[in-house]
Amino acid sequence: MFTPMLLIPVVYALRRRTMGGRLAVLAAGGTAWLTAQLPQPETVYLLGRPLIFSQLWVFNAVLLLSITAVLFVSATSISQGWSFYPFGLVILLVLMLAGATKHLGISAMLVEIAALLAVFIIQAGRPGSVRGGLRFLVMMTLALPLFLPAARYSELYRDRLRDPLFLAQLGLLVGGGFGLWLGVFPVHGWSTAIATEASPGVTAFILVAFPATAVLILLQYLAQAPWLLDTPNARQIIVMFGLLSVVAGGFFASVQTRFDALMGYTALFDIGGILLALGLGSQAGITLILLGLVNRTIGLVLIGVNTASIQTLTGGTTFKQASGLARQHPLTALGLMVGAATLAGAPFTAGFVSRWLLLRPLAALDPRWAVILLLGSLGITIGYLRGLRALVEPLPNKPAPRRHLRPQVVTPALVTLCLGIGLFPRPVLALIQSIIATVNIPIL
Amino acid sequence: MTDLTINALFNLTGRLPLEAATLLFFVTGGLLFLIEDWRLSVGLLTGQYLTMGLVVGRLLRPEIGYAKVLVGLFIGLMLYLSARQAGWRQRLTFATHGLRTLLTTTPNSGNIFPPGRAFRLMTMLLAGVTAVSLAQSYPLGHLPHTVTLSVYWLMIIGLLVLLFTGHPLKVGQGLLTFITGFEIWFITLEGSLLMAGLWAVINLMITLAAGYLAAVRGVNPEENF
Numbered sequence: 001m002f003t004p005m006l007l008i009p010v011v012y013a014l015r016r017r018t019m020g021g022r023l024a025v026l027a028a029g030g031t032a033w034l035t036a037q038l039p040q041p042e043t044v045y046l047l048g049r050p051l052i053f054s055q056l057w058v059f060n061a062v063l064l065l066s067i068t069a070v071l072f073v074s075a076t077s078i079s080q081g082w083s084f085y086p087f088g089l090v091i092l093l094v095l096m097l098a099g100a101t102k103h104l105g106i107s108a109m110l111v112e113i114a115a116l117l118a119v120f121i122i123q124a125g126r127p128g129s130v131r132g133g134l135r136f137l138v139m140m141t142l143a144l145p146l147f148l149p150a151a152r153y154s155e156l157y158r159d160r161l162r163d164p165l166f167l168a169q170l171g172l173l174v175g176g177g178f179g180l181w182l183g184v185f186p187v188h189g190w191s192t193a194i195a196t197e198a199s200p201g202v203t204a205f206i207l208v209a210f211p212a213t214a215v216l217i218l219l220q221y222l223a224q225a226p227w228l229l230d231t232p233n234a235r236q237i238i239v240m241f242g243l244l245s246v247v248a249g250g251f252f253a254s255v256q257t258r259f260d261a262l263m264g265y266t267a268l269f270d271i272g273g274i275l276l277a278l279g280l281g282s283q284a285g286i287t288l289i290l291l292g293l294v295n296r297t298i299g300l301v302l303i304g305v306n307t308a309s310i311q312t313l314t315g316g317t318t319f320k321q322a323s324g325l326a327r328q329h330p331l332t333a334l335g336l337m338v339g340a341a342t343l344a345g346a347p348f349t350a351g352f353v354s355r356w357l358l359l360r361p362l363a364a365l366d367p368r369w370a371v372i373l374l375l376g377s378l379g380i381t382i383g384y385l386r387g388l389r390a391l392v393e394p395l396p397n398k399p400a401p402r403r404h405l406r407p408q409v410v411t412p413a414l415v416t417l418c419l420g421i422g423l424f425p426r427p428v429l430a431l432i433q434s435i436i437a438t439v440n441i442p443i444l
Numbered sequence: 445m446t447d448l449t450i451n452a453l454f455n456l457t458g459r460l461p462l463e464a465a466t467l468l469f470f471v472t473g474g475l476l477f478l479i480e481d482w483r484l485s486v487g488l489l490t491g492q493y494l495t496m497g498l499v500v501g502r503l504l505r506p507e508i509g510y511a512k513v514l515v516g517l518f519i520g521l522m523l524y525l526s527a528r529q530a531g532w533r534q535r536l537t538f539a540t541h542g543l544r545t546l547l548t549t550t551p552n553s554g555n556i557f558p559p560g561r562a563f564r565l566m567t568m569l570l571a572g573v574t575a576v577s578l579a580q581s582y583p584l585g586h587l588p589h590t591v592t593l594s595v596y597w598l599m600i601i602g603l604l605v606l607l608f609t610g611h612p613l614k615v616g617q618g619l620l621t622f623i624t625g626f627e628i629w630f631i632t633l634e635g636s637l638l639m640a641g642l643w644a645v646i647n648l649m650i651t652l653a654a655g656y657l658a659a660v661r662g663v664n665p666e667e668n669f
Binding site: 047048049105106109110112113116117119120123125126127128129130133134137138141142144145148149152 | 599606610612615616619622623626630633634638639642643645646649650652653654656657660661
């Protein structure tokens with residue numbers, strides 16, 4: 001399964017050449033294809049520890065590998081930093097291992113290693129501010145001391161203790177750790193800082209790969225430790241942080257004047273949606289989480305790829321710099337808007353299905369929650385409509401010289417996929433439901 | 445021969461009471477928080493790792509202590525090289541100025557201590573009091589009281605270093621101090637070979653990442669550490 005990853009040293013050696021990018025695409029795509037062929041579930045022992053390749057893991061791995069291959073294809077025409085290819089592959093490999101091991105502590109340490117590697121592609125040799133890389137380094141490292149005792153205490157609680165206070169402390173550790181990993185409000189600083197500082201393609205990669213792995217680990221952990229859901233007010237706390245993330249993401253997105261910053265706050269809003277789906281505490285909620293991850297992946301990659309185009313064409317990502325760009329590069333503007341519409345949950349896009357399916361049970365639980373989610377969506381929509389307004393503005397009489405750019409081949413493909421899932425969601429839903437049926441995930 | 449020397453060193457230091465190790469942690473951690481001179485900081489952090497190696501070697505097996513000492517030496521070396529690569533040149537050092545001069549000069553005249561040192565000193569004292577009270581109120585079961593105190597102290601002072609700086613190298617030192625405190629506690633709970641290996645990798649990679657960020661950020665001559 002991991003054989004194509006043997007290409008990583010060659011990719012590293014050729015990272016400054018087009019061939020390096022092509023080999024990286026081959027490694028990611030090849031591993032995705034081989035992973036999809038895996039007979040399930042498969043258990044392998046590494047250093048005496050079991051690695052379990054469940055259907056849920058395969059789903060996550062194929063999603064991440066495929067989308068990374070897409071990002072690599074895009075990066076061959078718009079460089080996202082030379083180190084992106086080899087480091088991206090190694091990070092994926094480590095994250096996949098983290099998802100396969102069933103020990104929360106070891107998973108946490110592997111995610112930390114992946115995060116430390118990610119610092120290099122976030123900064124990518126760019127002199128000046130290091131805020132994005134530094135925040136990611138600090139936040140991910142601070143999560144480690146929360147997960148390790150949690151892993152230890154989980155075993156203790158399962159075997160001996162049944163103390164509610166102990167359970168509450170355990171819930172705090174696990175909740176805090178996953179909050180940092182997912183970049184939930186108010187510890188979202190790393191995601192927005194990365195969005196404004198890293199290359200847009202790298203931002204999309206980080207904002208997809210790390211939260212997706214965190215969600216996978218969380219679901220697997222809940223399947224192992226279902227009693228964790230007995231933590232007092234667990235559901236209310238999850239929903240509260242979900243709503244806070246939705247509100248903060250929506251509000252801050254509506255006042256941004258840069259496409260890269262907008263992407264960071266859109267990701268925050270989307271994480272809020274995932275938490276709300278978790279807070280539903282039903283099998284449908286788990287379905288929505290996985291569907292949400294698919295939408296998040298497509299949406300953020302569309303935004304990332306096209307923000308990278310804007311950056312290359314205009315030398316920046318502010319609305320002012322992108323003024324009138326849609327008249328010269330309509331496909332870039334279209335890709336950006338479709339990605340944003342997906343994450344906002346606009347009709348006919350992939351995101352609509354998950355948002356609609358989320359709104360109905362939320363409204364049944366508490367109508368105010370549904371209204372808050374809609375307001376968050378409105379904030380994202382306002383943010384991108386302001387960006388669109390700048391993009392379609394008439395060109396100035398003497399437009400600034402802009403760089404030539406090869407058309408992004410991935411944009412039409414992703415737009416088609418996004419609209420396809422929006423119009424015909426049943427196959428994806430059926431696939432997700434079949435995966436969930438194989439995992440014994442408890443409900444709140 | 446080398447093995448013999450290390451063994452002899454461990455035998456010698458093995459008689460060092462844990463109270464002395466705690467005192468060393470207080471000194472190294474406190475100075476790390478107070479000073480801005482990069483050479484001293486790197487030296488203090490290395491000293492912190494050496495002390496950790498001794499403590500862990502006594503609590504668990506000497507081999508794990510050796511490993512921690514080795515990791516600490518690597519970290520010190522890597523931080524030193526990173527700081528050099530960043531072109532860092534602090535204005536005063538012990539080599540060129542006496543300690544007295546360093547302590548009496550005003551903050552803006554190139555002191556090794558950053559501005560607001562009285563505030564930092566008070567914060568550090570409060571951190572010490574907090575560590576003592578945490579160690580008394582929430583003892584870490586299987587650990588001796590002095591080691592528990594060290595764990596709390598290192599974690600608190602590491603967080604304070606993080607809070608008081610924006611420089612990657614210093615942030616890295618804060619993180620490493622915080623992680624050191626946590627590791628002393630956790631490695632006695634779960635000291636498997638895999639865990640020990642992963643801890644070493646994480647420590648080295650934090651250093652590498654912080655060093656890399658420091659190198660690309662470069663130096664602003666106006667800023668403090």
